[in-house]
Amino acid sequence: MRSAIIIGGGISGLAAAWELRGTTDVTVLESAPRVGGQMRSAYLAGVPVDVGAEAVTALRPEAVGLVHEVGLGEALRDPARAATVVWSNGALRTFPGEHVMGIPVDPVGLTGTGLLSDGGIDRLRREEALPARGLERDVAVAEYLAGRIGREAVDRLVAPLVGARDGASADRLSLRAALPRLAAVADHGGSVIGALRTVRTAPPPLGGAAQGLQGGLSRLPRVVAQASGARILTGTRAQELRRTPSGRWRVLAATADGPLVVEADAVVCALPAPAAAALLYPHAPGADAELDSIRHAGTAVVTLAFSRAVMPKRIPQGNGYVVPPIEGWATREVTFLSNKWQHLAAAEPGLFLLRISMGHIEEERQLALPDRHLIRTAVRELRQALGAVGEPVAAHVMRWENALPQYDVGHMERVARIHSAVRELPGVDICGAAFAGVDVAACVATGRAAALRLLGAAA
Numbered sequence: 001m002r003s004a005i006i007i008g009g010g011i012s013g014l015a016a017a018w019e020l021r022g023t024t025d026v027t028v029l030e031s032a033p034r035v036g037g038q039m040r041s042a043y044l045a046g047v048p049v050d051v052g053a054e055a056v057t058a059l060r061p062e063a064v065g066l067v068h069e070v071g072l073g074e075a076l077r078d079p080a081r082a083a084t085v086v087w088s089n090g091a092l093r094t095f096p097g098e099h100v101m102g103i104p105v106d107p108v109g110l111t112g113t114g115l116l117s118d119g120g121i122d123r124l125r126r127e128e129a130l131p132a133r134g135l136e137r138d139v140a141v142a143e144y145l146a147g148r149i150g151r152e153a154v155d156r157l158v159a160p161l162v163g164a165r166d167g168a169s170a171d172r173l174s175l176r177a178a179l180p181r182l183a184a185v186a187d188h189g190g191s192v193i194g195a196l197r198t199v200r201t202a203p204p205p206l207g208g209a210a211q212g213l214q215g216g217l218s219r220l221p222r223v224v225a226q227a228s229g230a231r232i233l234t235g236t237r238a239q240e241l242r243r244t245p246s247g248r249w250r251v252l253a254a255t256a257d258g259p260l261v262v263e264a265d266a267v268v269c270a271l272p273a274p275a276a277a278a279l280l281y282p283h284a285p286g287a288d289a290e291l292d293s294i295r296h297a298g299t300a301v302v303t304l305a306f307s308r309a310v311m312p313k314r315i316p317q318g319n320g321y322v323v324p325p326i327e328g329w330a331t332r333e334v335t336f337l338s339n340k341w342q343h344l345a346a347a348e349p350g351l352f353l354l355r356i357s358m359g360h361i362e363e364e365r366q367l368a369l370p371d372r373h374l375i376r377t378a379v380r381e382l383r384q385a386l387g388a389v390g391e392p393v394a395a396h397v398m399r400w401e402n403a404l405p406q407y408d409v410g411h412m413e414r415v416a417r418i419h420s421a422v423r424e425l426p427g428v429d430i431c432g433a434a435f436a437g438v439d440v441a442a443c444v445a446t447g448r449a450a451a452l453r454l455l456g457a458a459a
């Protein structure tokens, strides 16, 4: 393989370009005016803030590794350490002790927190005595856990955390795809809480489980694009994929200056699933329908700046809170940026910055409203949780439509079918957030793996 076209200039596609550097002549086609996809920053009151992904996990190596490889390691920043806080039953309530995706390692510790009713805590405490029943098929997170820890704990503790992560609904989310460690416990039957207590892994690395970048996480895709040496064509929307008589691949694209045709030995589709489906049809029968069946959640990120001087109540403590979908709010998660990230507090000490993630796969109506309504709703729900906060001095709304792929029950099998259909096409591969994890580290892993497969096949 001497040349490759990568379609999609998000972090998945750019990770593939990075992997191919030095061996392959790479062209990246990106429909937006900039690379980075869902890794993007904006200026709020003069401070660069992430309005898409804001932190990469430090619990697996791929994203942090790429940051170091492209020379950004010194810009990595640790968040402040803080307990998980949940808005529940009319108050902000702090999660006591350790938990894994909302499942407490010590249910007794919940007593007196107001997070669950006495009955709910009692149900949790009895979980270890429930009969062991192994899992025979993939099920929804809520279906499995409700039978073990009770529906109240699922709604009040687990659902807000899985919702905060992917905008997902615990009632549809695949246990195997989203919580593989828990699924492994479920496969053998037995107690979830007992197993969590024994498989509880080593403490997170110094500095915590996730890291941000000074200047914004969106620096990463920009630097990767540049360092990869690839030809980056922004404002270029791929519209059709054709096989040439000599077995190469030709991409027909649209640009502001008119149509563009690019040809190469290989193609990597690093796109949201529906966009990949449109290009792969009709080359990979079956794959396009499977890709189209992956639902996507929309989300909006409202970033607000308050003047510390006029904030009527004391400055909130901690890193923010999550809101269970059962509360019926538009807010899914609130992040106190100025508490969580020291570099943001230092950038504008007179301001208190916070970010509100809104929308949920089962509740997207509010996202259709104009920006001013979203800001008003965000501030109203903020006041319900924090009391009087005054009026923001600056606001930014970023809408992400159909952004978060939903790993519904059966997702792993669907992904396996997609990969096997695509592998029938010589010189074509696929990667992105729809396949092996939505987080940036998983996207980097899929991009690099797709590039390595193409290199391996060409060797």
Ligand SMILES: Cc1cc2nc3c(=O)[nH]c(=O)nc-3n(C[C@H](O)[C@H](O)[C@H](O)COP(=O)(O)OP(=O)(O)OC[C@H]3O[C@@H](n4cnc5c(N)ncnc54)[C@H](O)[C@@H]3O)c2cc1C
Pocket (backbone or CB within 6 Å): 007, 008, 009, 010, 011, 012, 013, 029, 030, 031, 032, 035, 036, 037, 038, 039, 051, 052, 053, 054, 055, 056, 057, 236, 237, 238, 239, 270, 271, 272, 275, 299, 301, 400, 403, 404, 431, 432, 433, 434, 438, 439, 440, 441, 443
């Ligand atoms: C609000 C929000 C917050 C998040 N927070 C975090 C976080 O803190 N930590 C974390 O790890 N993850 C987070 N994520 C998830 C993570 O950011 C994404 O899963 C990841 O960035 C997706 O990368 P990707 O390259 O697969 O897809 P994308 O970023 O969607 O990139 C795909 C690219 O393809 C382009 N494209 C589409 N169609 C075409 C076409 N026909 N031709 C050419 N180009 C096309 C798009 O413009 C886009 O740039 C967050 C996501 C969102 C939306």
